[in-house]
Amino acid sequence: MCHYEIINFIRCGHQDKRLTRYCHFARNDPNHQCFSPWQIEREWDHPKIECDKCSDQKLKLRSLANGEDWK
Ligand SMILES: [Zn+2]
Ligand SMILES: [Zn+2]
Numbered sequence: 327m328c329h330y331e332i333i334n335f336i337r338c339g340h341q342d343k344r345l346t347r348y349c350h351f352a353r354n355d356p357n358h359q360c361f362s363p364w365q366i367e368r369e370w371d372h373p374k375i376e377c378d379k380c381s382d383q384k385l386k387l388r389s390l391a392n393g394e395d396w397k
Contacts, residue, residue: 327362328352332369338376 329347346367352360375381 328360328364329367330364331367333377334369334371335375335377335380336371336373338380340377340380342377 328345328349330343331346333342333344335342348358349360349362351362352358376384
């Protein structure tokens with residue numbers, strides 16, 4: 327089974343699941359698909375930053391405010 331870590335983003339209250347290690351099956355699969363249950367290796371809090379989605383959105387908003395064009 328594949329291993330994941332859970333990150334709790336304290337600042338925005340979101341949670342992210344990240345793959346830390348593929349299992350044997352997923353590694354051999356061209357699409358890295360895994361059909362066995364995954365396991366959470368660890369869970370930790372991130373107090374300083376926001377999740378990718380939130381920081382991405384903020385970046386976009388900021389560029390819009392600056393008149394930049396997002397394609
Ligand atoms: Zn797996
Ligand atoms: Zn977030």
